[in-house]
Amino acid sequence: MADLKIHFHELDTDYSFHKLGYIFKSEVSDNCVSISNDYGSGKIHKFRLDDGLYIRIWNVDIYKALELIRIAHPQPYRKSFNLVFIFSPKNVIYRNDANKVIINFNRLKNVLFTSSDVTINFEIIPHNTIQAIDITLRADWLERIFPDAGPEFLALLKSMIESESPVTLMEPTTLEEYQALVELYSPDSTKELFIKSRVMFIISSFLSRITNREQNDLYSSASINYSQLMYLEDIITANIKKTLPPLEVIARKVNMSISSLKRHFKSLYNKNIYEYYLDKKMEYAKRLIIENEFNTNEVAGILGYDNVSHFIETFKKFHGVSPGSIHD
Known part of the structure; x- marks a missing residue:
């Protein structure tokens, strides 16, 4: 603030x-x-x-x-x-x-x-x-x-x-x-x-x-087109509870070539689109656990994971602890 x-x-x-x-x-x-x-x-x-x-x-x-x-x-x-x-x-x-x-x-x-x-x-x-x-x-x-x-x-x-x-x-x-x-x-x-x-x-x-x-x-x-970036952010946010669409689908939606999209995004965020998407997804997972007190299976389901073990592995990679240990 x-x-x-x-x-x-x-x-x-x-x-x-x-x-x-x-x-x-x-x-x-x-x-x-x-x-x-x-x-x-x-x-x-x-x-x-x-x-x-x-x-x-x-x-x-x-x-x-x-x-x-x-x-x-x-x-x-x-x-x-x-x-x-x-x-x-x-x-x-x-x-x-x-x-x-x-x-x-x-x-x-x-x-x-x-x-x-x-x-x-x-x-x-x-x-x-x-x-x-x-x-x-x-x-x-x-x-x-x-x-x-x-x-x-x-x-x-x-x-x-x-x-x-x-x-x-x-x-x-x-x-x-x-x-x-x-x-x-x-x-x-x-x-x-x-x-x-x-x-x-x-x-x-x-x-x-x-x-x-x-x-x-x-x-x-090379240019930052606000409408494209805001639309891209909307696409990522809309798919937090799903699987991120393929790059060719995202590129087509924001009216950019795949190579331009990857290069431009990397230059701005110092990470690729999927890494950025996972960052947001795992931060959202942590909020669900802390603020809503959902258990691991519930959060995995909300975020679209069919394999709970895969969710636990990804969460631990980002946060250094398993989702079940957050409230321990």
Whole structure:
């Protein structure tokens, strides 16, 4: 449970940024929220680098559990994208808009690129430092700044801007991008011309990197399509008391190839779909025993096991004890 929840559509305008400072009960001066209270200590700087290009630089020690909730913009609304680099990935948890998909940032997945038409939650673990660079790129700015880019690059921009589905990617940071990001914490980071040069390099590098993929791969496997993931989660939950359908059936239902589904799921959860399904099934089994006081045979039956011994073996593998010993 978060001690502090902050809801916002955007943090680009002066009004929204001052509201952030107000919620933190902190002073806002020269586009900087200076925090020094029970919530934490540190600073959040905001810069408007161009019409449609904004950046926040976070460097805050968080003392209490914090949840940042970016609410999807209602339609119609001019589309924008956020490019978020997390320097302290182990301290941040990312949830999708239905709170069904939980993703822990890590050093191999510490960059989030998402469109403005979806709600996203960031949970900040207390008693840790949050260092992050948060860049907003409005769609019309992207079209204005890159009019003469290569055909693949322009095709990617057009696809993202015109897509009716939320666009979200999780990526690692390249060494060159990391070096440019670190420079934004240097003394020169108060100079807007310097900041803009670094930010332009980071944006160009990131977009060029994802452009080099095959277009179909970008949208069918590397991107996180919320409707697909939520549907997949529904399929897994609906079959907790049954046998999980074959992968080809699941892939067909979520409109993905089997290889893309396996690769994409593994990259997000660090386990395959069946392992994830068994995790949820065994956690549910434990709850049935503890909360409802069902015996081993009853739980095995509820979860669709014809062979009670197989259920006991699987339960013990996950929990280290047999189901019958839970209440002993």
